[in-house]
Amino acid sequence: MSQTIGTQSIQFDQAPYILGSASIVGTKEGEGPLGELFDLVGEDDKFGEDTWEEAESTLQKEAASMAIGKAGISNEDIRYIFGGDLLGQNIATTFGLMELNIPLFGLYGACSTAGESLALGAMAVAGGYGDQVLAVTSSHFASAEKQFRFPLEYANQRPLSATWTVTGSGAFVLGKKRSKLRITGITPGKVVDYGIKDSMNMGAAMAPAACNTIRQNMIDFNRKPEDYDKIVTGDLGKVGQEILFDLLKQKGFDISKVHMDCGIEIFDSETQNTNAGGSGCGCSAVTLSAYILPKLETGAWKRVLFVPTGALLSTVSFNEGQSVPGIAHGVVIEHAG
Amino acid sequence: MSQTIGTQSIQFDQAPYILGSASIVGTKEGEGPLGELFDLVGEDDKFGEDTWEEAESTLQKEAASMAIGKAGISNEDIRYIFGGDLLGQNIATTFGLMELNIPLFGLYGACSTAGESLALGAMAVAGGYGDQVLAVTSSHFASAEKQFRFPLEYANQRPLSATWTVTGSGAFVLGKKRSKLRITGITPGKVVDYGIKDSMNMGAAMAPAACNTIRQNMIDFNRKPEDYDKIVTGDLGKVGQEILFDLLKQKGFDISKVHMDCGIEIFDSETQNTNAGGSGCGCSAVTLSAYILPKLETGAWKRVLFVPTGALLSTVSFNEGQSVPGIAHGVVIEHAG
Secondary structure, three states: OOOEEOOOEEEOOOOOEEEEEEEEEOHHHHOOOOHHHOOEEOOOOOOOOOOHHHHHHHHHHHHHHHHHHHOOOOHHHOOEEEEEOOOHHHHHHHHHHHHHOOOEEEEOEOEOHHHHHHHHHHHHHHOOOOOEEEEEEEEOHHHHHHHHOOOHHHOOOOOOOOOEEOOEEEEEEEEOOOOOEEEEEEEOOOOEOOOOOOOOOHHHHHHHHHHHHHHHHHHHOOOOHHHOOEEEEOOOHHHHHHHHHHHHHHOOOOOOOOEEEHHHHHOOHHHHOOOOOEEOHHHHHHHHHHHHHHHHHHOOOOEEEEEOEEEOOOHHHHHOOOOOOEEEOEEEEEEOO | OOOEEOOOEEEOOOOOEEEEEEEEEOHHHHOOOOHHHOOEEOOOOOOOOOOHHHHHHHHHHHHHHHHHHHOOOOHHHOOEEEEEOOOHHHHHHHHHHHHHOOOEEEEOEOEOHHHHHHHHHHHHHHOOOOOEEEEEEEEOHHHHHHHHOOOHHHOOOOOOOOOEEOOEEEEEEEEOOOOOEEEEEEEOOOOEOOOOOOOOOHHHHHHHHHHHHHHHHHHHOOOOHHHOOEEEEOOOHHHHHHHHHHHHHHOOOOOOOOEEEHHHHHOOHHHHOOOOOEEOHHHHHHHHHHHHHHHHHHOOOOEEEEEOEEEOOOHHHHHOOOOOOEEEOEEEEEEOO
């Protein structure tokens, strides 16, 4: 019952379905181009909590509950959770999901965690390890700035290549029951290091990893870019997108006609002052739930390669002069007729 | 092909085998009671690197390579890696495993990560997602002190309930090929919070999670404590062990005759000044590889419940006044005749 394909991918014999999903975002995301599509836009980015970290936990908890509700099931029907966030020691996830009282696999893949959680969740359902599982990820602008850059109070200037961490959480219930959305395959990513040392230029750090995963996906599944209605990266932003196009062209793949980047879509960089675009685990997760899945559900799109991208650094690794490697996990999602 | 059992566990239809494992530790661990058993004891806790974080990465890289070698295969034969560590954003894992050029699922379960990685690795092999996968975790005393407590140079005093983070990495190749060691089931853990707020008393914070997972394992598999030759927790230490015994007795289970804690075994607290015992992802991982698996391999022990325990906190959550919840993942390992 081997389900592996090519050197790096999995094609599921019994592909799991997406039974429900939810997206909750902050005020700035609500004012962006996708604002109308999200399930819930918070009135206040603290979401009623005392700290930014607790706010992020609340985002996860609410998104998880909403996705479970939309799937028409209750907490006890979820066998396992696959969840993570950007903060050191995954504290947003720990404190956000504790009350659900469901076994938790904590994940860290930087901003690629949405892909990692969907991949592992799909593997679990297709492997017979549960009728329903939950994949959930989040990020919060203020908790991420504090963690990775400067506290907001410091009022530092941001270079044009910098991205803006999305305040948001996306949650997905995967299961065996039929729906119109199916995860048919995955291409888990490798850590790829091009030696980028600028933590304000994450797009450049992540593009080589995205290139690696997208290329391998097409080789493993024997597909061309046109076999996907969209190839969707997480948060490369405008700088990273150009690099990705160049790198893939060198490998013989032109994805420019079908490419979309969640970080570019989620904000209007002209009016919202977000420079290169949005980023964070939440960026790709909420865009998937609010914008991509509905297109697949109606059949407007038939098949999408969803490739969240992560920059693997901490303030310690950065300050010690290490490069910023990237990672990207690919998830093939199809319209189920 | 449901492989679930009870409310929280998995019993594998085709249980994967442990094909090879390796343990590498620092000088203090080498001087402890298990010193003779480890595959490699470093002469210098920096392992030839410039920083503690790079030293920890090197530990992981070497342990991974050694385990792969002992399994009689090469890097290309490993389909996926399941790995993690204690540092913010998993940097020891990222920089340690990058060169292996194998797709990586980054995990965070605090000191329970050894259990999480074995659980997910076993699920992957048993699900048909690869002939061989690698589970690897690490911790390093100096990088962990810097991350969670005080830099070594600060020379702070340590309370008696404090544990000593183990410098070490354990790596495990799981696969389909027969060996004398089999992972027959798992009980993934829930986040359990008893409201402990003392980050210097991790044992008390983690004991309720260990209780929860051990109890559920016995209910799900319909077993008594005596059905295991050993029930092995990760790093509760002496304080946490007593709490665990009390909590499980209240639930009707007396595990005192079969219990062992890796944190208690790895150091001689009388002569090594380690207070409550060892801790860290590496503690349970190296003890499993060096001490527990050989007992199972020879058949001296037939069945072990391995339950690494994690304390879910960061300096941010702690300083914001949050409690320290725990998590514990159970892995059933058996002698295969």
